[in-house]
Amino acid sequence: MEFNYSETWLAYSMLGLRVVMAWVFLQAGLEKLFEGGIGDPLAWSSVGFLRNAIAEANPLRELFLFFADFAAIIDPMVVFGQILIGLALLFGVFFRFAALMGAIMMSLFWTAAWQGGLLAGFPVDHGYFVDSSLVYMLILFGLGAWGAGRIVGVDRALEETELVRNAPGLRFLLG
Structure with a gap:
């Protein structure tokens, strides 16, 4: 595939999107972590949302109600997952893995927002x-596919290491 525009601008746009997505995740995770104040980490809980905000017409409502029963596991996964994903996106380290985990998290948030099912047009x-x-x-998904972690990121250096050269499967986590 050939591009008629500067590859430099493509890199700048990917870096910009990477930083913005890092900010989205970091801000969300840090807000949740410190919601109760510095002395009360993890005062935030998903239980209220999972039990009360998922529409009854949402075809996945029972799944989210099930998640609410395991808030002791889900809450730290959300908070620290958002923080770690944000840091990985920001510094371009294990970028593809972080982008995939972030996309999975976003898909769960998206399905939780459904007000109905397929016949209703997933409103x-x-x-x-x-x-x-x-x-x-x-x-x-796009940033991961493009390997945006290589642009001013730690993954560029990691891919040059002998460990990654000897275990090419690791490249699926990097980039």
Whole structure:
């Protein structure tokens, strides 16, 4: 495939998207971590949302109610997952793995926002089918596919190491 525009601009745009997505995850995770104040980490809980905010018409409602029963596991996974994904995106380290985990998290947030099922057009707040979680998910898939972690990122150096050269499967986590 050939591009008619500067590859430099392509790199700048990927770096910009990477930094913005890192900010989205870091901010969300840090807000949750310190919601109760510095002395009360993890005061945030997903239980209220999972039990009360998922629409009854959402075809996955029972799954989210099941998650609410395991908040002691889910809550730290969400908080520290968002923080670690944000840091990995920011520094371009294990980028593809982080982008995949972020996209999976966004897909769960997206499905939780459904106000109904397929016959209703998967409505979400302010429209049908598309919301910010879906957009973030698609951006993360694109950045991972493009290997955006190599652009001013740690993954560029990691891919040069003998360990990665001897275990090429590791490249699926990097980039």
